[in-house]
Amino acid sequence: MEALDYHAEERRKAEFDVEEMKIVWAGSRQAYEISDRVARLVASDPVFRKDNRTMLSRKDLFKDTLRKAAHAWKRIIELRLSEEEASKLRFFVDQPVFTDLHWGMFIPAIKGQGNEEQQQKWLPMAYKMQIIGCYAQTELGHGSNVQGLETTATFDPETDEFVIHSPTLTSSKWWPGGLGKVSTHALIYARLITDGQDHGVHGFIVQLRSLDDHLPLPGITVGDIGMKFGSGAYNSMDNGVLRFDHVRILRDQMLMGVSQVTREGKFMQSDVPRQLVYGTMVYVRQKIVADASCALSRAVCIATRYSVVRRQFGSHNGGPETQVIDYKTQQSRLFPLLASAYAFRFVGEWLKWLYTDVTQRLQASDFSTLPEVHACTAGLKSVTTSATADAIEECRKLCGGHGYLSSSGLPELFAVYVPACTYEGDNVVLLLQVARFLMKTVSQLGSGKKPVGTIAYMGRSEHLLQCRCEVERAEDWLKPNVILEAFEARAARMSVTCAKNLNNFANQEEGFAQLATDLAEAAVAHVQLIIVSKFIEKLQQDIPGKGVKRQLEILFNVYALSLLHKHLGDFVASGCITPKQGALANEQLRLLYSQVHFDNPSLLLYMVLLLERLLQSTSF
Numbered sequence: 002m003e004a005l006d007y008h009a010e011e012r013r014k015a016e017f018d019v020e021e022m023k024i025v026w027a028g029s030r031q032a033y034e035i036s037d038r039v040a041r042l043v044a045s046d047p048v049f050r051k052d053n054r055t056m057l058s059r060k061d062l063f064k065d066t067l068r069k070a071a072h073a074w075k076r077i078i079e080l081r082l083s084e085e086e087a088s089k090l091r092f093f094v095d096q097p098v099f100t101d102l103h104w105g106m107f108i109p110a111i112k113g114q115g116n117e118e119q120q121q122k123w124l125p126m127a128y129k130m131q132i133i134g135c136y137a138q139t140e141l142g143h144g145s146n147v148q149g150l151e152t153t154a155t156f157d158p159e160t161d162e163f164v165i166h167s168p169t170l171t172s173s174k175w176w177p178g179g180l181g182k183v184s185t186h187a188l189i190y191a192r193l194i195t196d197g198q199d200h201g202v203h204g205f206i207v208q209l210r211s212l213d214d215h216l217p218l219p220g221i222t223v224g225d226i227g228m229k230f231g232s233g234a235y236n237s238m239d240n241g242v243l244r245f246d247h248v249r250i251l252r253d254q255m256l257m258g259v260s261q262v263t264r265e266g267k268f269m270q271s272d273v274p275r276q277l278v279y280g281t282m283v284y285v286r287q288k289i290v291a292d293a294s295c296a297l298s299r300a301v302c303i304a305t306r307y308s309v310v311r312r313q314f315g316s317h318n319g320g321p322e323t324q325v326i327d328y329k330t331q332q333s334r335l336f337p338l339l340a341s342a343y344a345f346r347f348v349g350e351w352l353k354w355l356y357t358d359v360t361q362r363l364q365a366s367d368f369s370t371l372p373e374v375h376a377c378t379a380g381l382k383s384v385t386t387s388a389t390a391d392a393i394e395e396c397r398k399l400c401g402g403h404g405y406l407s408s409s410g411l412p413e414l415f416a417v418y419v420p421a422c423t424y425e426g427d428n429v430v431l432l433l434q435v436a437r438f439l440m441k442t443v444s445q446l447g448s449g450k451k452p453v454g455t456i457a458y459m460g461r462s463e464h465l466l467q468c469r470c471e472v473e474r475a476e477d478w479l480k481p482n483v484i485l486e487a488f489e490a491r492a493a494r495m496s497v498t499c500a501k502n503l504n505n506f507a508n509q510e511e512g513f514a515q516l517a518t519d520l521a522e523a524a525v526a527h528v529q530l531i532i533v534s535k536f537i538e539k540l541q542q543d544i545p546g547k548g549v550k551r552q553l554e555i556l557f558n559v560y561a562l563s564l565l566h567k568h569l570g571d572f573v574a575s576g577c578i579t580p581k582q583g584a585l586a587n588e589q590l591r592l593l594y595s596q597v598h599f600d601n602p603s604l605l606l607y608m609v610l611l612l613e614r615l616l617q618s619t620s621f
């Protein structure tokens with residue numbers, strides 16, 4: 002049976018309302034309708050074709066990308082698309098391009114760190130793309146360590162200007178997307194110096210190129226940093242290098258929403274946490290979590306299509322060979338990835354709410370949830386991107402030799418996706434930020450300060466440190482409360498153990514350095530608990546559509562139990578569950594795989610159809 006006939010057949014047999022499942026995936030009926038409308042618009046426009054991009058030279062690929070970006074902008078204007086529709090269209094164009102940084106970082110930074118006057122001056126030009134901006138923070142010598150940046154911004158009270166300078170080779174700005182060829186302006190992060198005093202890293206808007214002839218302005222040396230991983234992939238982006246030779250900018254080009262410099266050169270730190278200077282990174286990290294579910298679902302679609310069509314071995318009396326989807330090993334590798342796509346989707350929805358909430362609180366000078374938002378965005382960005390990068394590679398391997406063909410779509414998807422484990426914060430560095438938040442919380446237990454939000458379970462650590470999972474039969478692992486308590490106990494015990502071991506060192510810094518690996522693992526346990534708990538919360542909502550909730554419950558159990566199986570060592574070593582209970586979880590997982598496959602083949606194929614229109618480069 003041909004794949005498409007098979008799909009049609011399976012949809013007819015669907016155990017659930019596929020249309021309602023589409024809405025669950027999109028987040029709302031409106032979001033689905035926008036997504037579907039824009040996806041069709043992109044898929045039907047030959048300018049946006051992408052099946053050729055791995056065969057283009059870097060120069061032709063870049064020209065092709067600029068052509069698509071210009072066409073996208075033209076269509077946005079012509080069709081009067083809303084900001085949400087425009088963002089979707091740029092997303093579906095699906096090629097790393099300078100607009101990611103213009104819309105994704107340059108504009109949000111001005112909105113988040115600029116004062117009212119600066120927003121009124123710069124945003125109208127940026128929205129009309131009369132200026133094109135990039136986010137120039139990372140330097141050749143420093144990326145993770147933002148406080149180590151070397152570019153200087155020295156205030157000159159004589160002229161009421163800042164002098165922007167690159168004092169060393171390692172202070173060269175290195176990596177910013179859109180910098181190499183396109184951007185006219187940059188948001189530069191530099192050390193603010195007034196009257197000889199260094200006030201740390203702040204943001205400055207600097208014009209790089211002429212708006213007349215696009216040539217670099219005096220004192221600016223700028224260019225592209227060259228080919229990156231893979232052939233097509235991220236080479237459609239002009240990541241660049243930038244050096245300043247005593248470039249002068251007006252005082253009001255320092256973003257003054259977080260701190261200010263007066264005409265007299267006095268540094269004023271307003272009563273907001275200095276970390277708000279990092280706010281744009283927090284914003285993008287929460288976007289990256291939502292994007293992880295998209296990238297993961299695409300890889301799973303391809304691997305699922307392949308697995309239901311491909312046959313190998315098992316022919317009896319000349320009959321058809323076995324579909325590879327029937328192999329238990331194929332199921333145990335593929336189905337947890339399908340479940341992860343939904344898990345990341347739902348936690349991404351929640352994280353978007355958390356970010357919106359903190360943004361509203363900040364406007365009311367309420368900074369109470371800022372530490373949790375930092376920990377959640379950093380941790381979820383780290384865990385979801387690492388899992389997604391690994392999953393795309395796993396999907397390639399699930400597709401045999403065909404997975405290695407460019408036309409499968411997987412190599413390009415992998416090459417474009419994997420830098421997500423590095424940009425917007427190296428994933429290990431971000432886990433250590435989560436660990437810092439966990440250790441601070443544990444140290445405050447007993448102080449009377451009740452842990453709240455995603456860390457509230459730490460307030461029950463006395464119980465969690467000694468509880469025993471009530472699992473005697475495999476089906477006991479189908480109870481959400483049993484799974485939740487196991488994940489809470491594992492996370493609490495790993496954090497409390499780290500906190501106790503830190504006390505064996507002369508100081509916190511030394512302890513942190515020596516125990517960094519344990520702390521990173523405790524951070525992963527905490528973040529995976531958040532993902533599991535948000536999936537449970539999603540299932541507690543009213544989910545319309547025949548059989549939809551039932552499918553999602555199956556996927557939840559696959560996600561949680563496959564994680565438990567993968568990290569069984571943590572659960573058993575921390576005493577949360579016994580080896581026998583671990584074996585029962587694995588037994589239940591096998592039963593669930595059969596359910597996903599035999600009772601609900603359409604659930605798998607639904608994922609195939611989810612973004613099918615966008616998988617034009619997928620040939621099978």
Ligand SMILES: CC(C)(COP(=O)(O)OP(=O)(O)OC[C@H]1O[C@@H](n2cnc3c(N)ncnc32)[C@H](O)[C@@H]1OP(=O)(O)O)[C@@H](O)C(=O)NCCC(=O)NCCSC(=O)CCCCCCCCCCCCCCC(=O)O
Pocket residue numbers: 087088089091092100101104105106136138139144145146147148178276277279280282283285288289292371372375423424425426427430434437438441
């Ligand atoms: C956090 C750091 C690692 C360390 O910072 P510090 O040294 O300053 O802090 P400390 O570790 O000493 O901690 C002090 C204190 O501060 C707290 N803290 C730290 N950070 C934050 C924060 N962000 N918010 C709140 N609080 C924070 C910390 O917890 C401590 O608190 P306590 O004292 O109480 O313990 C920092 O150095 C850091 O963040 N490093 C990482 C650097 C980084 O992330 N760089 C990224 C550069 S930009 C980049 O890479 C861009 C890539 C983009 C590629 C494209 C992506 C596109 C994706 C989607 C967007 C699409 C949008 C499309 C839009 C459209 O088209 O429409």
Ligand SMILES: Cc1cc2nc3c(=O)[nH]c(=O)nc-3n(C[C@H](O)[C@H](O)[C@H](O)COP(=O)(O)OP(=O)(O)OC[C@H]3O[C@@H](n4cnc5c(N)ncnc54)[C@H](O)[C@@H]3O)c2cc1C
Pocket residue numbers: 102136137138139141142143144145146175176177178235240420423424425426427429430433
């Ligand atoms: C495709 C791509 C696009 C990018 N776009 C932009 C952009 O638009 N704007 C921008 O400003 N930047 C951008 N970046 C830069 C990116 O943000 C940095 O690469 C990232 O922050 C990591 O910094 P680094 O490369 O200097 O590595 P480092 O910070 O030098 O870290 C190197 C490695 O050392 C280890 N390490 C470092 N510190 C620690 C620690 N404390 N504990 C344990 N291990 C540690 C980690 O393994 C880490 O991967 C981009 C990068 C890429 C790959």
